[in-house]
Amino acid sequence: MSRIAYVNGQYVRHAEAAVHVEDRGYQFADGVYEVCEVWQGNIVDVPRHLDRLDRSLRELRIDWPMARAAVEFVLHQVVRRNRVRNGLVYIQVTRGVAKRDHFFPPEDVAPSIVVTSRSSNPEAAKALAEQGIAVVSFPENRWPRVDIKTVALLPNVLAKQNAKENGGKEAWYVDSDGFVTEGGSTNAWIVTRDGTVVTRPADSGILRGITRAAVLELIQSEGLTFEERPFSLSEAFEAKEAFVTAATSVVMPVTKVDGKIIGNGHPGTVATRLRELFHTATDLQAV
CATH class of the missing domain: 3.30.470.10 (Aminotransferase class 4, branched-chain amino acid transferase, N-terminal domain)
Structure with a gap:
């Protein structure tokens, strides 16, 4: 057909x-x-x-x-x-x-x-999640209104291509203060050594992801400790785990940032659990 x-x-x-x-x-x-x-x-x-x-x-x-x-x-x-x-x-x-x-x-x-x-292919996505992905940082160079989901994605294209050429599957934008804003097509998250889930506030500088919203509900229902605040690249390097979220990848573990291994180099338990539970926090409309 x-x-x-x-x-x-x-x-x-x-x-x-x-x-x-x-x-x-x-x-x-x-x-x-x-x-x-x-x-x-x-x-x-x-x-x-x-x-x-x-x-x-x-x-x-x-x-x-x-x-x-x-x-x-x-x-x-x-x-x-x-x-x-x-x-x-x-x-x-x-x-x-x-x-x-x-x-x-x-x-x-x-x-x-x-x-x-x-x-x-859901099996291919599952296999990728079981392995985890690498991300590559890129200087934030987009217009300030990234909270609007416009088709003006050339900066994202260039950032993601740079990631691909440097062994990554996704880019993480980093602002002038050294803080991660978001991915080229995802929201960015880390889990600190003490188990706190951290992601940047969606009031400005990032897109208010729909998958992000569902994950926030899951974090609350699972009783996880959570902080909505900026995190730096250096903090990400020291994190217990990291992951990204988007409609196209749901919850995808990150095991390497700028060539540095995150945690033990394997998908973390928090990201894996959130991925397993994700669709229990969403509205499903049968086709």
Whole structure:
């Protein structure tokens, strides 16, 4: 079966899916996006993702391309039509198609919407989590509004490519004060030697991750000691364990940072436990 995409009101073959050359997402990165996990035939945390999409749209003053309920329907349709049982569904909304001009287009220009979905291999993800990943630090060089989930991801691309070229699977941004902000596409966490779980506050400087929110609930329900504060690279080097969170990787243990082994070099018990329990703290919508 051919992969199917949704583009501005139509379900089309993925190979033929396209937007206009003057779509503002293409020319200005003038748009936002969300990625939801698909797990065992369920879309994970749709309400939270659409709440964040709503906030991103409002921050950029972009209208919803259709009613929220209609967007939710399309998400389910695209997952169903692509027969995705485990994987992800991606939604992108831009300010629409208009002649290239830095000013906003006329109010009658409709936003553009694209939805795609693809399968992933849960066994491969499990094997990676059992091994743990390496991360490579990178100087923070993004605009201050990283709390908005925009499609302007060039700095993230460069940071993650640098990580790949230096033996890592993810990048960790480090600010001018030496503190880790977040990953190139994840939130960053450590577990200190005394067992305290630490992650940076989401009030500024990072994206308020949906997976992050579910993990925070798990930490509370499991009775773990938790601190929401910045942590430095040097503190990460001395940590008992580390991990990252995102819809595309759930909870992924980190065993090496900048070539330095974290803890005993194996995935930690806290990260492993949180990964095992993760979907008990999420909203699951059957496709």
